[in-house]
Amino acid sequence: MTPALSDVEAVPPGSTIGIVGGGQLGRMLSIAAARLGYKCHIFDPHPWPCAADVAAHFVRADYDDRAALAAFADGVDVATYEFENLPVEPLEVLGDKLRPGLKSLAIAQDRAHEKEFIEQCGARVAPWRAVASLEDVRSAFAEFGTPLVLKSRRYGYDGKGQAWIRSADDAEAAWEAIGREPAIAETGVDFAAEFSVILARWADAGHVFWDSPENVHEGGILRRSTVPCGEPVAAQVAEARGAALAIAEALDHVGVLTVEFFAAADGPLVNEIAPRVHNSGHWTIEGAVTSQFEQHVRAICGLPPGLTGLMRGGAEMENLIGPEVERWPELVKQRGAHVHIYGKGEARPGRKMGHVTRVVR
Numbered sequence: 058m059t060p061a062l063s064d065v066e067a068v069p070p071g072s073t074i075g076i077v078g079g080g081q082l083g084r085m086l087s088i089a090a091a092r093l094g095y096k097c098h099i100f101d102p103h104p105w106p107c108a109a110d111v112a113a114h115f116v117r118a119d120y121d122d123r124a125a126l127a128a129f130a131d132g133v134d135v136a137t138y139e140f141e142n143l144p145v146e147p148l149e150v151l152g153d154k155l156r157p158g159l160k161s162l163a164i165a166q167d168r169a170h171e172k173e174f175i176e177q178c179g180a181r182v183a184p185w186r187a188v189a190s191l192e193d194v195r196s197a198f199a200e201f202g203t204p205l206v207l208k209s210r211r212y213g214y215d216g217k218g219q220a221w222i223r224s225a226d227d228a229e230a231a232w233e234a235i236g237r238e239p240a241i242a243e244t245g246v247d248f249a250a251e252f253s254v255i256l257a258r259w260a261d262a263g264h265v266f267w268d269s270p271e272n273v274h275e276g277g278i279l280r281r282s283t284v285p286c287g288e289p290v291a292a293q294v295a296e297a298r299g300a301a302l303a304i305a306e307a308l309d310h311v312g313v314l315t316v317e318f319f320a321a322a323d324g325p326l327v328n329e330i331a332p333r334v335h336n337s338g339h340w341t342i343e344g345a346v347t348s349q350f351e352q353h354v355r356a357i358c359g360l361p362p363g364l365t366g367l368m369r370g371g372a373e374m375e376n377l378i379g380p381e382v383e384r385w386p387e388l389v390k391q392r393g394a395h396v397h398i399y400g401k402g403e404a405r406p407g408r409k410m411g412h413v414t415r416v417v418r
C-alpha cells in the first residue's frame with residue numbers, strides 16, 4: 058500500500074530526536090519520546106545532566122561548539138531545545154531539523170524584543186519601556202510610578218534578574234541589583250490570578266490547547282499549577298488563547314508553546330513566552346489524555362495530535378524546590394500522589410528538584 062503523504066513526511070519511531078539542553082524538561086521529553094519508540098540524543102555542557110540518565114545518547118559540549126553541533130546535527134533526524142538561553146547563531150547548523158525554529162528561540166531570549174513582538178501580534182502587555190542606564194530607570198519611574206519591576210533583558214528566569222521599585226529611593230539599588238544590565242522597566246500588575254495558555258502547533262498550522270492552569274508563584278518561582286482554573290481566569294481564557302495562537306502563528310512555531318498571562322481587571326496581559334514545554338504543563342503527564350511532552354514529540358515528528366482533554370475532574374501540580382525534595386519518603390506514601398524526582402543532585406535553594414501531581418476525581 059502506498060503510504061499517505063503525511064506518513065511519508067513523518068519522522069518515524071526508531072528515529073533519533075536531538076534535544077539541546079539536558080535539564081528536567083529534556084528528561085521528561087526523553088521519557089515521552091522513548092514510549093513512542095524514539096531515541097533521544099542530549100546536547101549539554103554539564104558533566105552528566107539529568108536527561109542523560111534516560112536518553113540513548115549524550116554529548117557533552119558547549120552550546121557554541123560548532124564542530125560538536127555539526128556532528129550532533131548529522132546524528133539526529135530532528136532536533137529541539139528545552140530552554141531558551143542558548144546562543145542562536147551556532148544552532149543554524151541544525152537547519153530545518155530544528156523544531157521549533159530559531160525565530161521562536163530568538164524572540165524569547167530578549168525581554169524587550171519579546172514585548173515588542175507580543176504587541177505586534179495584537180496581544181497586550183503591562184506598560185513597559187527599555188532601560189539602559191540609571192537615568193532611564195528614573196524616568197521610567199517618573200512615567201509609570203509605583204510599583205515598577207526591573208527585569209534584565211537577557212538570561213532572566215524564575216524571578217532571577219528582577220528587582221522591584223516601590224519608591225523613588227529604590228531606583229539605584231534596583232539598578233545595581235540587576236547588575237546594571239540592559240533591562241526593561243515594567244509596571245506591577247495588580248492581577249486576580251496568573252495563568253498560562255499551553256498549545257501545540259504543527260507545521261501544517263494545526264494546533265491544540267490544553268486546559269489553562271492557574272499558576273501561583275512564590276519569590277518569582279512557580280509553586281503550584283491547578284486545573285481547572287477559577288472563575289476570574291476562566292473568563293479570560295478565550296481571549297488569551299487568541300493571543301497565544303496569534304503569537305504561535307507569527308513565529309510559525311512547531312511544537313509546544315507556552316504563554317504566561319496575568320488575569321488583570323481589564324483582561325489578560327501577556328507576561329512572557331516560553332517556546333517549549335513548560336513547568337505549568339507538568340500536570341498534563343497524568344492529568345491529560347496526552348502530555349505536553351508526548352505532544353511536543355508528536356508535533357516535531359509530524360505525528361497527528363493526541364487528545365488534550367482532562368483524564369478526570371482536574372489536577373494539581375506542586376513543585377519540589379531545593380530541599381523540599383527531601384519530603385519524598387512522605388510523598389511516596391500518599392495514595393494518588395504522582396511523585397517526579399529529577400535526579401539533579403545537589404538541592405540548592407530555588408533549584409527545581411521534582412514535582413508532585415495529584416489528579417482530582
Ligand code: AMP
Binds near residue numbers: 244246
Ligand atoms: P517572570 O520571570 O517575568 O515570569 O516573573 C516571575 C513572576 O514574578 C511572575 O510569574 C509574577 O508572579 C511576578 N511578576 C513578574 N512581573 C510582574 C508584574 N509586572 N506585575 C506583577 N507581578 C509580576
